[in-house]
Amino acid sequence: MPLIAEIFEVQKDDFVAAGEASAKIKRTLKKLGVGSEVIRRIAVCAYEVELNLIIHSLGGTIDFSVTQERVTLVVKDVGPGIPNVDLAMREGWSTAPESVRMMGFGAGMGLPNMKRNADEFDIHSEMGVGTEITMKFNIK
C-alpha cells in the first residue's frame, strides 16, 4: 500500500499554473523526510514532465505515489503522441513553437533531464492515442 497517492491534472497551455504540481510533490516529500538529493531529482523530473504536458500534450495527469522504498510518477496524456521517441529523447531536439521558446522553454532538454534524474525511466507513445511516462526513484 502506498503511503501517499495523489493525482494532479495538468491542462494544455496553462503556463500560469506551471510548476504547481511539482511544488506540491516537493513539499509532500519534504514533510515525509525524504533526502534532499533525491527530492531535487524528483522535483526536476516532475517539473519537466509538467511542462511537457503544458507545452506538447492536449492535457494529462501526473499520478504521484510514495511507498517506504520508492517514489513513482506515472504520467499519462490524451495525445497527440510523439512521432519519434528516439529523436525526442535526444538532447537539443525540440518541436516547441517559437512562442514557447521565447519564454526560455523548448531547449530539448526535458526528456533527457528526466531520464538522467530518474532511477528508472520508461516511455511509450502512440500517435493519436497519447504518451505514458513512468519514473521511479529509490528513497531507501
Added chain:
Amino acid sequence: MTVAEIKDALGAEVLGGEVDLTGEVSSAYVCDLLSWVMAKGAQGTAWVTVMNHLNVIAVATLLDMACVILPEEIKVEKETLDKAVEEGVPVLSCKKTAYEIAGILYGLGLPNPVKG
C-alpha cells in the same frame, strides 16, 4: 556569502515585498533556458537571467536556489513578484549587464553550481 552581501556587491535592489536575504549563496549561474537551468542549477545558486515570468520563480523554488538576479533593470510583473515573496525567493534587480554581474560574482569567488 549571503544574498544581502551579493545585493550590496552588485548595487542591486530587491523587487517585491519583504523577503529573507540571509540565505547562503554557494554558486552562481547565468542562463536563460529554463530546462538547461533545471539540469545545471543547484541549491544555493544565484541565478542571473533576463527571463522575468512566473516560471523563473518555479525553477528557482524547485531547486532551492539562493536568489534570482535580473540584469539591466528588467521589469517584473507584480504576479511574478508576489509568487517570489510567497515562495521566499529573493528577486534582485541590477543596472549592470549579465556579463558585468557574472564578472563581479566570479570575483567574489563564487563557483559554478555543484549538485548536492
